[in-house]
Amino acid sequence: MKANTDEFTPDGHRSIKQQIADTWRAIKVSTQAAAEAQKKDPSREYMQRPARAVNIEGSVELAWGIFCLAGTLSIYLGSLQPRPPWVSSISWVLLATMCLAPLLVPKLVKRLITWPRSGYVALDPKNTRLARTMGLVLGAVFAIGFSILGIAERQHSSLTTKAIVAAFAVVLLLFFVFTWFRVKKACNGALAGQLPLVSPTSAPNPAEPPTTPIPAEKIKTHVRFGISAMLLTMFVVVPCVFGGIIYCWLHFTVNSHVHLEWSQSISMIIALVCNPLLYLMMNAVSVKKHKWKWFGFALLALGPLTILTLFPEVLNELSKPHVVIPNTLSFFIAAVWLISGTATLVLYIIHHPKTEVSME
Amino acid sequence: MNDHLRAINGIDRMIHEPGRLMIVAILSAVKECDFLYLLTETQLSKGNLSSHLSKLEDAEYVEVEKTYRGKVPQTVLRLTRKGRTAFENYRKELNAALIKEAVSSADIQKKDKL
Numbered sequence: 001m002k003a004n005t006d007e008f009t010p011d012g013h014r015s016i017k018q019q020i021a022d023t024w025r026a027i028k029v030s031t032q033a034a035a036e037a038q039k040k041d042p043s044r045e046y047m048q049r050p051a052r053a054v055n056i057e058g059s060v061e062l063a064w065g066i067f068c069l070a071g072t073l074s075i076y077l078g079s080l081q082p083r084p085p086w087v088s089s090i091s092w093v094l095l096a097t098m099c100l101a102p103l104l105v106p107k108l109v110k111r112l113i114t115w116p117r118s119g120y121v122a123l124d125p126k127n128t129r130l131a132r133t134m135g136l137v138l139g140a141v142f143a144i145g146f147s148i149l150g151i152a153e154r155q156h157s158s159l160t161t162k163a164i165v166a167a168f169a170v171v172l173l174l175f176f177v178f179t180w181f182r183v184k185k186a187c188n189g190a191l192a193g194q195l196p197l198v199s200p201t202s203a204p205n206p207a208e209p210p211t212t213p214i215p216a217e218k219i220k221t222h223v224r225f226g227i228s229a230m231l232l233t234m235f236v237v238v239p240c241v242f243g244g245i246i247y248c249w250l251h252f253t254v255n256s257h258v259h260l261e262w263s264q265s266i267s268m269i270i271a272l273v274c275n276p277l278l279y280l281m282m283n284a285v286s287v288k289k290h291k292w293k294w295f296g297f298a299l300l301a302l303g304p305l306t307i308l309t310l311f312p313e314v315l316n317e318l319s320k321p322h323v324v325i326p327n328t329l330s331f332f333i334a335a336v337w338l339i340s341g342t343a344t345l346v347l348y349i350i351h352h353p354k355t356e357v358s359m360e
Numbered sequence: 361m362n363d364h365l366r367a368i369n370g371i372d373r374m375i376h377e378p379g380r381l382m383i384v385a386i387l388s389a390v391k392e393c394d395f396l397y398l399l400t401e402t403q404l405s406k407g408n409l410s411s412h413l414s415k416l417e418d419a420e421y422v423e424v425e426k427t428y429r430g431k432v433p434q435t436v437l438r439l440t441r442k443g444r445t446a447f448e449n450y451r452k453e454l455n456a457a458l459i460k461e462a463v464s465s466a467d468i469q470k471k472d473k474l
Contacts, residue, residue, distance in 0.1 A: 037458035042378070043451060046385035049401050050393070119397025120434070121390050355396065 052285045053121050057114050058344025060282055063105035065337030070098040072330035079320035079327075109345070117352035137178075141171055142270075149263045172236060180228045239277075243269040250308070250315075260318065267324040275333055276301035279340075290347070296340040303336065304329045374419050375450045379404060379412050384421065384447050387439040395435040413437065421446060 038044060054060060074094040077087045145167060246269050250260065260268075279300050280287075287293045307329060308314060317326040375384050382402050387393070399409055416422040421443030425436045439447070 033459045033462040036462035037455050040458050041451070041455065043381055043385035043388075043447075043454075046382050046401075047389045049386055050389045053397075115394075115429070116432075118400045119394050120429075120436070121393040121397045124389065124391045127389070 050121055050123055053114075053118075054123070055282050055286065055344075056118065057109060057348040058341040059106040059109035059114070061279075061337050061341030061344060062109065063102045063341075064278070064282075065334050065341050066101040066105060067098055068330060068334035068337060070094045070101065072327060072334055074098065075322055075324075075330070076327045078322045081320075113345070113349065116354045117348075146263060146266075149266075172232070175232060175236060180224065239273050242273050246272055246305075249305075260315075264318050264324045268326075268329075271325050271329065271333065272304050275337075279337075286344070290344065292343075293340065296336060299336045300333065303332055307332060371453050372446055372450045374415070374421065375447060377412075379408065380416060383409070383412055383416065384439065384443065387422065387437060388444060388447050390438075392436050392438040395437065398437065416443070419443075 071094075074091050077091060077094075080087065148167075243266075247265055250265070250268065276297055279293075279297050283290070283293045283297075287297075311328075314326045314328045317323055317328065375381055379402070382404075383398060386398065386401055395409070395413075398404075398413075399406065402409060404412070413422060413424065417424050420440055423438050423440050425438075427434050427436060
């Protein structure tokens with residue numbers, strides 16, 4: 001009986017502890033049931049198939065490889081001393097290539113190679129709107145942040161660190177608020193409108209006193225908060241922790257006498273953390289078919305760190321003007337992307353002969 | 361009648377057929393695609409796919425547009441608004457039935473343990 005009295009406050013309401021336990025049980029059963037139903041849903045697998053078309057022939061990898069190569073070449077030529085007279089005109093070409101490659105290369109490859117072989121498909125822009133918006137926002141935040149950082153570093157401003165910390169906190173807060181407003185649909189989908197089925201009134205224990213069901217909206221709010229916090233952890237906290245580890249490793253292990261500017265440290269961390277993650281994201285579907293892509297992932301994840309450990313003098317390249325990531329590392333990353341993209345493209349062409357079919 | 365059977369009694373038969381479900385599910389995830397893409401993804405025969413598409417076109421679930429890409433004929437297919445709504449309703453009904461089944465089997469397992 002003691003357990004039962006603990007469940008209620010003196011005025012007869014359920015205690016907060018009990019309410020949390022009930023909510024947790026409701027969420028657990030709901031999500032388990034929804035997951036079970038999703039497994040049995042025959043249309044789910046078919047709906048995921050078109051996403052494979054995005055990088056089926058390695059066009060996105062090629063585009064990113066060209067982007068990285070053009071950027072690296074531009075910085076490398078800019079850092080040459082004395083600067084040859086033809087560098088400025090070539091730099092413009094490289095800059096244009098860098099900007100246009102992610103847009104034009106996939107379109108060109110698809111039009112000339114993919115569509116005649118496995119057919120034309122245009123993905124629904126509504127499905128990628130969130131990813132595009134987030135990419136734009138993150139890109140803008142980094143671009144503005146780097147500009148401020150660069151100016152502050154040149155002026156040797158002591159305010160920089162405080163400003164960066166404050167800006168970072170604001171970005172985190174904005175990200176959380178943005179997620180909070182965007183996860184409403186995901187929250188409804190996760191619970192699939194089945195909350196009344198799993199409210200505490202359906203508790204199978206007959207000894208338990210009758211209770212009032214938890215309002216569905218309350219559970220949804222808890223789930224929404226949980227999903228927002230999870231996304232924040234995944235996309236911000238985890239990269240920051242990995243970034244911190246790499247930063248410490250760069251500073252204290254590899255080459256402690258090289259002075260790294262904040263902009264250089266952040267750029268290197270982004271390059272070292274984001275490239276393997278991006279590679280994994282792009283190949284999430286095809287990696288089951290092309291097992292060798294795990295080797296590409298390992299190269300991107302461990303290659304730059306191995307180069308820095310074996311040849312710490314590579315960091316000396318950072319003393320040249322405009323260099324934020326050592327050119328050797330940038331060339332290596334670009335080469336891995338280009339080789340992986342080319343191999344995927346060649347394999348795709350071999351396994352998909354050209355066909356001309358139309359509806360009868 | 362069994363509760364689970366009653367739940368799926370009103371399900372849309374036009375979509376429920378496995379071949380057509382495959383076609384509608386793929387079309388629901390894209391803006392548009394051509395006949396060759398559907399043929400590759402569904403692994404159906406040309407005649408079979410054509411016949412399913414004709415039925416879906418008659419039900420006004422799918423829009424078929426015959427064009428040319430250069431000199432090559434191309435059949436572009438897209439789901440109509442009616443088709444999209446029908447597929448959304450189909451998934452809602454099927455999910456509700458599947459979740460009911462999952463929850464009731466979880467309850468049965470709990471009772472067994474007690």
